[in-house]
Amino acid sequence: MWATLAASLFFLPFNHTLSLLLLLCSLAGAVYYAVLTLPAMAFLLFMLVVAVAVTLLRHRQQKWRVVVMELLLLLGCIALLFHVSGFNNFKILDKVQVGMLSGPFSMYYNFDKALIPFFVLICLPDLFTTQKHPSISQLSWIGLMCTVPALLLLAVAIGGLKIEFHFPQWIGQFFIANVFFVCLAEEALFRGYLQRRLSQWLGAYPALLCSALVFGAYHFAGGSSLIIFATLAGIIYGLAWLWSGRLWVAVSFHFAFNLIHLLFFTYPIYLPK
Structure with missing residues (x-):
């Protein structure tokens, strides 16, 4: 069921029919x-x-009704993001400690969050590919890539993380859960939808900053430090989306950040002894 759901998300950008068939199969498995x-x-x-x-309303060019319905769809996606009741997400890991200095960590396969890209795609049919920012040099991309480990090292410098090497046996499960059921869902909502819509009213870079701030606020449960670092990470992901025009590039930066964090630093937090 989970592999089928991940496959449906993988095919979503370029084969809607196959993606929908796989989604229906995964929904049937989820009910069972x-x-x-x-x-x-x-x-x-x-x-x-x-x-x-x-x-239907979009085809009939009833713009204000489309806006109202789209707002309802957005509120539903936010409910999925915060795990609306009725979904029994499967717990893969229960309070494991990946390293001696790391805090306990639980991991889920989130069926609810995984559905967000499907609904956002209804609002934005060109969700996965849009107009990219012109004239971004290779040096700018290299600099953006360097900000990923740099942000984690900054967390080390202020005492929020420690360097600690891991290669857990559940790395494959982490890949599936993080890419398809976390990063893609969050990037579809925060960059693909929110940043995209805000850019129509505010301009590209103010929209990037606003979406990053909202992304940071979404991590409020982790405290003020996590809000700040999530906001900075949101700026990185927002630039990746803006410069490339491709949602999967933002997803790749998001996953790269999470993977580097897992492999080379205390994960998810530093737990002082």
């Missing part, structure tokens, strides 16, 4: 294994009705 309960199924049915309404 009680990952989806009745409240979750009712919620998804409501989201589906709104998504169909957005599509």
